[in-house]
Amino acid sequence: MNTLAFSGGPGPWILLFPLFWAAVVFTVVTLVRRTVGRGRSGPWQGPARVGAGHGEQSPIAILGRRFATGEIDEDEYWRRLSVLDEQFGPASKGGAA
Numbered sequence: 469m470n471t472l473a474f475s476g477g478p479g480p481w482i483l484l485f486p487l488f489w490a491a492v493v494f495t496v497v498t499l500v501r502r503t504v505g506r507g508r509s510g511p512w513q514g515p516a517r518v519g520a521g522h523g524e525q526s527p528i529a530i531l532g533r534r535f536a537t538g539e540i541d542e543d544e545y546w547r548r549l550s551v552l553d554e555q556f557g558p559a560s561k562g563g564a565a
Contacts, residue, residue, distance in 0.1 A: 528552050 525533075531552060535545040 526556065528556060 528549065531540075531545065531548055534540050535542070540548070
């Protein structure tokens with residue numbers, strides 16, 4: 469009878485199996501976090517939530533700037549702001565000019 473106990477055991481290569489599965493789990497978790505987390509606030513922000521720190525401004529900030537420069541009147545500002553609040557959430561920056 470030739471079993472693992474009498475043939476010297478499985479050898480050091482058996483340690484590769486747990487390392488392989490750890491790499492697979494790590495890869496799956498990383499991919500899921502990077503794709504599912506988009507659109508939320510946090511390190512994986514979607515393009516609609518990118519703020520001024522990345523060279524783009526939010527639509528609410530642009531609306532506030534247009535109101536401040538006189539491009540639109542107060543009624544137009546409040547009408548557009550209410551639409552943007554429904555889509556992007558309450559204005560936390562630059563909501564009232």
